[in-house]
Amino acid sequence: MEYRELRTLEQAVNTRGSRLWTKMNDNSKSAKQREIFVQQNGGFFKQDGRYWIWVCPEDEQNGYWLINIHTNQKEFFSNMSKWAEEHGMTAVKVCELLNGKRKTYKGWTAVEQREVKETTGSHVKVKKKPPEKVAIMKSATFKNTKTNEICFVENIPEFAEARGLDKKSLYKVANGIEKSHKNYKLYNPLEIVEDSNSDK
Numbered sequence: 645m646e647y648r649e650l651r652t653l654e655q656a657v658n659t660r661g662s663r664l665w666t667k668m669n670d671n672s673k674s675a676k677q678r679e680i681f682v683q684q685n686g687g688f689f690k691q692d693g694r695y696w697i698w699v700c701p702e703d704e705q706n707g708y709w710l711i712n713i714h715t716n717q718k719e720f721f722s723n724m725s726k727w728a729e730e731h732g733m734t735a736v737k738v739c740e741l742l743n744g745k746r747k748t749y750k751g752w753t754a755v756e757q758r759e760v761k762e763t764t765g766s767h768v769k770v771k772k773k774p775p776e777k778v779a780i781m782k783s784a785t786f787k788n789t790k791t792n793e794i795c796f797v798e799n800i801p802e803f804a805e806a807r808g809l810d811k812k813s814l815y816k817v818a819n820g821i822e823k824s825h826k827n828y829k830l831y832n833p834l835e836i837v838e839d840s841n842s843d844k
Contacts, residue, residue: 649775649776649777650775650776650777650832650834651775651832651834652775653685653700653834654698654700656834657681657698658697658698660695664681668681668689668696668698669695669696674696678696681698685698685700685701686700686701686704687699687700687701687703687704688704688720690720699720700772702770702771702772703722703772704720705770706722706769706770707720707721707722708720708721708722708724708727708738708742708758709754709755709756710738710741710752710753710754710755711752711753711754711755712751712752713748713751713752713753714751718755724738724739731750731752732750733749733750733752737749741753741754742754742757742758743757743758744757783796783797783798783799783800784796784797784800784814784817784818784830785797785830785831786814786817786818786828786829786830786831787828787829787830787831788827788828789824789827789828789829790827791827794831795828797814800814800815800818809825809826809828810825810826813825813826814828817829817830818830
């Protein structure tokens with residue numbers, strides 16, 4: 645049986661041009677949208693050039709925060725060795741900041757203390773939930789965009805005949821080839837998250 649991975653929330657919000665990405669980046673109320681999104685889903689947004697990227701809670705827990713004692717500027721990083729090298733430091737000294745064994749180092753101090761290995765290694769990583777998968781088969785779950793009816797269909801040909809639909813078009817919708825057919829589209833639970841972040 646063939647399976648297809650569903651798009652994760654992280655992919656949906658960080659894919660340039662998607663509905664969620666547009667709300668977070670290219671909207672007059674984007675700042676407020678990002679604030680609401682973080683309240684509902686955790687993590688934080690970091691600026692990358694002109695645009696904003698969402699760092700999910702797992703990546704935030706796997707990363708590190710330091711703050712500059714002169715400017716109060718906070719910086720997040722996931723690669724300790726790389727960040728240390730870019731700032732003229734050593735990863736071992738950064739570890740000592742994070743462990744609380746060193747209060748400051750070259751103008752930086754830890755935002756929070758945490759257990760970090762005494763080498764350039766990191767603490768135990770938090771694993772992300774794997775993407776959900778859907779089977780490509782005769783059954784599918786459709787949503788009627790006009791009535792909001794959600795239909796779990798075990799037999800697409802029978803469903804199509806009963807409702808005056810084209811079974812080939814429904815198969816294309818089920819496999820992600822076409823977006824919709826006569827008000828029926830593939831049901832995506834992530835739309836609930838997207839709609840909760842939209843203007844009402």
